[in-house]
Amino acid sequence: MNFKFEEFVKYVHEIYAADFSLEEVKEILFLEDDGYNKSVPESPQKRLLLRRIILEGKKNDDNAFRYDRQLFSGVSMWVADNLKGKSTIFKAIGFALTGRDKFTPLVKTWLKYIALEFSIKDAVYSVELNLTGAQLKAAVYASAIDSIEREDPIKSFKSKDGLAEFMQELFFEEFDYYPIKRVQASQPSINLSDADLTWVSYYSSIYHQSKDYGNLEIGNQHAMVFQMLLGLEYTFSIHALEAKAKKAEREWSLKTEQEKSQSISVEDLQKLRNGLIATNEQIVKLRTNPEKKAIEEIEENLHSYQQSRETKRQEKLEGEDRLYQMKTAFNTSQVEIKEKQDSIQHGAREINKFRKLIIEYQDYIDSGIFFNNLEVTECPHCDHEVDKDKRLLEKESKICMLCDHTMTAEGNDTEIWQLRIKEAKGEIERNQLLSQKENQALINLEQKVKINDTNFARLENEVLKLETDLSELDQSIKAAEGNRNQMIAAAEGDYFSKFENLLEQKIKTENQIAIAEKQATMELDNKLKKKAEVLRTGHELMLRSRKKLGQATLSELEAIMLSQLHSLGLSNYTRVVINPDNFVIHYHQGNVVNNFNDISEGEQLRAKLALYLSLIELDLEKGLGRHPRLIILDSPTKEEADIHFVEGLKKTLLHIEEKFGEQVQVMVGTANRELTSIISSAEKIEVRESGQFVF
Structure with missing residues (x-):
């Protein structure tokens, strides 16, 4: 409506x-963008499901690795010692989903590739991150990982900011999120921060680290994230009106303070004018100081040296990069030259082979006229081998070596030998053409290598000269800084401090005079104050409307949370109450009422899980809210967790698996091996021995 x-x-x-x-x-x-209708309580009925993660890289021991894991609904678990890669997997997921990486410096040195496949309802997406260069290369595809080589990406990126902006647009559109206008309480200016609540803020309701378990708030934005995940009506308009009201109040406050300070007598005004004259005279006197001019000249030279150094430093870096590229091209050309030379040699051998065959085939044709293709190699009478010389003599004399009769020529079919000669000649011609082509390619490559060598030597000299220039500039800068510092130290009366104070006094006096001269025509503008009051009234009316419309939703959530707390083993909780004004949650244990921070450490994680599971259940059963139905728990037991906490967590995870099953996704990384008993499906658990890395 x-x-x-x-x-x-x-x-x-x-x-x-x-x-x-x-x-x-x-x-x-x-309000712009139809702000009063922007917030709707109905759920978009969508979930974020992670389907596959791939990590590739090379660790410091030069061992390359590839980690490829399918991901599933329900509860999945990684079990390994601390600092063995569990958090890296979760941070890689966060990087792909938000464009913001939280890796340690060490991990950044060996992690080179990330691919994440996920779905939102029926739409499948894949994010590919290439970390091999100094600059991120990323792409998002509308398909599974196995298909991305055959498809064009939806969009490609060369920076984290570009990826982060795209992912925010994607998730804001899919889950009906939006930025909330907000003014910082300590903000001195009147400008608005109108995108303070980002997708990264909402992602904090998905990814939970051990350091977060004792704190229910998400930074200082808990109330706004809570309102967004609940999808309460008028949330956008309430914050937008409050931001406009704060801006109007700030403007009115600044103007009031200004106008109050404008009251001044005629005598005081004349004193201000006389003071301004005196200040200007002192400024003129300082400006003619010869020491000042000398110092300014040194400052200008120093600035010029610094600019030249930066320019040459960039040129040197670019030159070194080109040298590396040319060296790589040279190595590639050497490999190609060797291949061409081998190919030419192979062709020569083939040509020689077929030339020999042609001679042999022709010999068969010539001899076959008399011998009908029959060549006797063994005596049919005694089985001894016939001497080769005797056979040659037979061919020359045309007298049979067996019966001594003169042989006459036979009309033998020589077509098969002619055909073989023709084929051999064809092979010779083909290999000759191929050799010519390869030889020309070889010549071109050698010319290319020669040019590359010449350019490499020239560029190498240029880089060496740049190194010399940088060294000389460093010396010039050092000398100029020394001269400047000596002159400043020797200058009498601290010139710069005096000059700065005089300029500040001049500006202040000029402003006071300008305000005083307008005093007679100035009146206090109460309309701005009234504008702030209008906005505050609108804000209060919207708050009342939301409180009335959202009470049923909050009551539903309170009942679901209490049920969840009981299911998670916290049966001593008797009531949950959410303050509709500030969204602080109160936990009742009989007559005792606690805030989240008052709950024992062993119960805080379960209470926090109860909140997010309740938001998910509110979506699933009531069609309200917009939590992505994904929860990541990084080291939930911590080292100091007692046995009661571990047992409570086991019950919690079993409860999630049994009640929500395929409707949610919970991923747990832990060093506590007692938790492995809750996972019954082998594909949902990965266990590493003590001291062993996940990948």
Whole structure:
């Protein structure tokens, strides 16, 4: 149901009719992007499901690794000692989903590739992160990981900020999130921070580290994240009106303070003018100081040296990068030259082989006229081998070596030998053409290598010269800084401090004079104050409306949370109450009422899980809210956890698996091996021996 903005404006206008017209009230209360209808309680009925994670890299011991793991709904677990890679997996997931990495410096040196496949309802996405270079290369695909080589990405990125912006747009659109306008309480200016609540803020409701378990708040934004995950009506308009009201109040406060300070007598005004004259005279006197000019000249030279050094430093870095590329190209060309040379040699051998075959085939043709393709190698009478010389003599004399009769020529079929000669000639011609082509390619490569060598030598000399130039510039900068510091130390009366104070005094006096001269025509502007009051009234009215409309939702959530607490083994909790004004949660244990920070450490994680599981259950059963239904627990037991806490956590995870099953995804990384008993499916658990890394 659309918000009745016109009726809202009329109602507020009746209160402030003496100060504003109806159109003015409408303009004051107007919110862009249909702000009054932006927040809806109905769930988008979507979930975020992680499906596969791939990590690749090379550790300091030069051992390359590839970690490829399928991910599933329900509870999954990684079990390994602390500092053995569990958190790296979760941080890689967070990097792919938010564009913000939380890796340690050591991990950044060996992690080179991340791929994450996930789905939102029926849509499948894959994020690919290439970390091999100094600059991130990333891409998002609308397909599974196995298909990304055959498809173009939705979008590619060369920076973390670009990826973060795209992922925020994606999740904001899919889950109906939006940035909330907000003004910092300590903010001295009147400018708004209108995107303070980002996708990274909402992701904090998914990823939980051990250091977070004793704190229910998400930074200083708990109340706003809570409101967004609940999907309460008018959330956007409430914060937008409050931000506009704070801005108007700040403007009115600054103007009031300014106007109060403007009261000044005629005598005091004349004193200010005389003081300004004296200040200007001192400034002129200081500006003609010869020491000042000398110091300014040194400062200019020093600035020029520093600019030249930075320019040459960049040129040197670029030159070194080009040298590396040219060396790589040279190595590649050497491999290609060797391949061409081998190919040419192989062709020569083939040509020689077929030339020999042609001679042999021709010999068969010539001899076959008389011998009908029959060549006797053994005596048919005694089985002894016939002497080769005797056979050659037979061919030359045309007298049979067996019966001594003269042999006459036979009309033998020589076509098969002619065909073989033709084929051999064809092979010779083919290999000759191939050798010519390879030889030309070889010549081109050798010319290319020669040019590369010449350019490499030239560029290497240029880089060496840049190193010399940088060294000379460093010496010049050091000398200039020394001269400047000596002159400043020797300057009498601390010139710079005096000059700065005089300029500050001049500006202050000029402002005081300008304000005083306008004093007679200035009146206190109460309209700005009234504008702030209009906005505060609108803000209060929206708060009351949301409190009324959202009470049923909060009551549902309170009942679900109490049930969850009991299911998680906290049966001594008798009631849960959520303050509708500040969204602080109160936990009742009989007559004792505690905030989250008052709960024992062993119960805090379960209480925190109860909140997020209740938000998920509110979505699943009531169709309200917008939690992504994904929870990541990094080291939930910690080292100091007692046996009661571990047992409580086991009950919690079993409860999640049994009640929610395929509707949620909970991923746990722990060093506590007692928790392994709750996972019954082998594909959902990965256990490493003591001292062994996950990957």
